[in-house]
Structure formats: C-alpha cells, structure tokens
Amino acid sequence: MIWDKDPGRVQMAKTIADAMKNALAPDGTELVMDYGTGTGNLALGIAPYVRRIIAVDSAKGMLLVLKEKLVTVGITTIEPREWSIGQDTADLPVFDLIVSSMTMHHVRDTAAAARTFHQLLQPGGRIAIADLDSDNGEFHKAPGIAEHNGIDRKDLQQVFLESRV
Numbered sequence: 228m229i230w231d232k233d234p235g236r237v238q239m240a241k242t243i244a245d246a247m248k249n250a251l252a253p254d255g256t257e258l259v260m261d262y263g264t265g266t267g268n269l270a271l272g273i274a275p276y277v278r279r280i281i282a283v284d285s286a287k288g289m290l291l292v293l294k295e296k297l298v299t300v301g302i303t304t305i306e307p308r309e310w311s312i313g314q315d316t317a318d319l320p321v322f323d324l325i326v327s328s329m330t331m332h333h334v335r336d337t338a339a340a341a342r343t344f345h346q347l348l349q350p351g352g353r354i355a356i357a358d359l360d361s362d363n364g365e366f367h368k369a370p371g372i373a374e375h376n377g378i379d380r381k382d383l384q385q386v387f388l389e390s391r392v
C-alpha cells in the first residue's frame with residue numbers, strides 16, 4: 228500500500244495523534260472509534276493511551292494493511308472493521324471517543340456523519356476531528372478523489388453542534 232510510503236503522511240498522523248492525546252487526556256479506559264482509519268496510523272498513535280479502538284474504514288485494502296501491521300507489532304487492542312456512515316450501526320458499540328483524521332473531506336454528507344457520531348457516543352462522549360482546511364482543490368488536484376476541497380473548520384464545528392441530540 229503506497230499510503231505509508233510517504234513519510235510525511237505517517238508523520239502527520241503521529242502529530243495529530245499527539246495533539247488529540249494532549250487535548251482529550253484519555254485515562255486508559257476509553258473505547259474509541261477511529262473513523263477512516265486507513266492504514267491505522269492515528270489509531271496506532273492513540274492505542275497506548277486508551278482501552279480499545281475500533282478502527283473503521285470503507286476500503287478493504289487499507290484495512291488489510293492495518294491488519295498486517297497489527298500482527299507485526301503485536302497490538303491486540305485495535306480492531307479493524309469495514310464500515311462507513313450510512314451503514315447499519317447495530318453491530319457497533321457506543322464509544323467514549325470518536326477520532327478521525329484526514330477523512331471528513333472524503334465524506335459527502337457531513338451532517339449525516341455528525342448525527343451518526345452523536346448517536347454512537349456515550350453521554351459525555353467526545354469527538355476529535357483533524358482534517359484538511361479549505362484549499363480550493365490544491366491538495367487533491369485530480370478530480371473525484373475528495374468530496375470537498377478541504378473543510379472550513381468553523382463550518383464543520385457548526386454542523387456537529389447542530390446535530391447534537
């Protein structure tokens with residue numbers, strides 16, 4: 228999988244994992260969803276600080292790479308699962324934390340994502356999202372890769388605030 232061949236991407240996920248760990252201050256008991264986990268770089272950065280992570284992605288190929296990495300490093304607290312917004316949530320538990328990095332700009336209906344995340348959270352649960360800022364298409368130059376040319380962070384925050392139940 229070429230994703231991990233770019234050291235910049237791996238480093239970015241590590242930086243995001245550190246920032247989320249510092250902001251969320253997990254106490255080691257948390258059940259976490261990593262949405263759009265890809266090859267699991269964010270999940271791997273957060274795993275030492277939480278109880279368990281369900282690492283979901285819509286792409287089988289990404290999850291296969293993650294599964295291989297987990298066997299190689301011997302981590303058993305990350306569970307890769309194929310899932311995306313719009314699919315049945317019945318098999319998912321409720322989470323203490325939902326984290327996501329560089330995925331929301333690939334999700335067409337961010338309001339549906341926000342509603343689903345809130346439904347999947349324990350009372351008092353928290354969501355942490357790191358994503359591409361609005362960029363007029365400079366990051367994803369080829370058409371059809373992303374649903375949004377980045378995400379305006381204030382707009383996204385508003386979408387999530389409005390979707391709280």
Ligand SMILES: C[S@@+](CC[C@H](N)C(=O)[O-])C[C@H]1O[C@@H](n2cnc3c(N)ncnc32)[C@H](O)[C@@H]1O
Binds near residue numbers: 265
């Ligand atoms: C840019 S990668 C980010 C991977 C990882 N979070 C990281 O930061 O290294 C985006 C990931 O989101 C996944 N993805 C895109 N749309 C998705 C969707 N609607 N539901 C779940 N995963 C999605 C892609 O398959 C890909 O693995």
